[in-house]
Amino acid sequence: MTRKVTIRDLAEAAGVSVTTVSQILNGKGERFSLDTRRRVHQLQEEMGYVPDFNARNLIMKSAQTIGVLVPNLGNPFFSMFIRGVQETSRERHFIPLIFGANHDEKLESYYLEELIKRAVDGLIIASASITAEAIDNILKKNGIPYLLIDQNGGPSVDRVQINDEQGGQLAADHLLALGHEKIAVVMPDDPTQNLQIRLAGFKHRLAEHHVDLPENAIVHSAMTKLGGYQATAAVLAQHPTAVFAINDETALGLMRGLHEQGLSVPNDISVLGYDDIDLDEYVVPKLTTIHQPVVTMGQQATGLLINRIKDQRQAAQLVDLPVDLRERESTAHLK
Ligand code: RIB
Secondary structure, eight states: OOOOOOHHHHHHHHTSOHHHHHHHHTTOOTTSOHHHHHHHHHHHHHHTOOOOHHHHHHHHTOOOEEEEEESOTTSHHHHHHHHHHHHHHHHTTOEEEEEEOTTOHHHHHHHHHHHHHTTOSEEEEOOSSOOHHHIIIIIIHHTOOEEESSOSSSOOSSEEEEOHHHHHHHHHHHHHHTTOOSEEEEEOSSOOHHHHHHHHHHHHHHHHTTOOOOGGGEEEOOSSHHHHHHTHHHHHTTOOSEEEESSHHHHHHHHHHHHHTTOOTTTTOEEEOSBOOGGGGGSSSOOBEEEOOHHHHHHHHHHHHHHHHHOTTSOOOEEEEOOEEEOOSSOOOOO
8 A cells, every 4th residue: 555645755856845845835835936836736736745634733733623513413404504514614614523412412422522532623512411511521621612502501602592582472473363372382301491492482472462371281292203293192182273393393293193193284283383494395284484594503603613713712702593484384274
């Protein structure tokens, strides 16, 4: 097996020093003759020299790498988030290392520690179970810049936040405008901070219109298609005319369950989701939902984190992103 061509091989072939080659290849060679620069680039091509990024890291003390931890890669919400992360990472010449921990706290801690061992420059953590002590013990003690999305564990220095209270209010306004007052909600046990705010916005708006949401009208399930499907019987036991599912995956699973019970959405029961994932347009009926600008969220989170990596002393950065209602076919006026 031939060994990898090194910068030393290239320098010897070109008859110049390693420093000269490094400066020319890093675009800082204007002080060398055109002939020297041309010879170095031509030999790089002929010898197939590719800079060793690990060696460069040692000099630059930066891997230009960020770790991204999300709960569930199978949820289109997070794959759209990652699309935004990748777009901004590429623009800023960083590489994202992406992991989905499926709400498994042990797996999450494993990935967190492995990412830190690999000297990532910063972390974006959009995970449900990250704890304040993990943040303090692993991240703060290691001086690793990080940005939390949707999470518990206290405010990270920089924040990209979606106006979830407004989202909950928009959901309530929509169902109230359709005449619904007997409403069920489906959401996970132990919800993250943003989901709690979302539900609070929903409940408070109902209360402003003297509509009650009793505790037993809140059905708990995993925030997945299967979770929504498995919640069907508990939802129907409340005899609601409308259901607010805390995210689209839950809504889609619930719609499948309602269909299997012979119920028509929205003629027998309205279903409202939250996220606006791409699947919403391809199910029958199309899902009415609250739109989250999730690609922008990924872009902004990455931008703020890279800013922090480049200057850890800068003032806290805050980005607020709006939500809006996307009315489709799964909600209708109370018969
Ligand atoms: O669908 C995933 C959910 O987890 C989204 O609503 C997002 O806000 C996160 O909390």
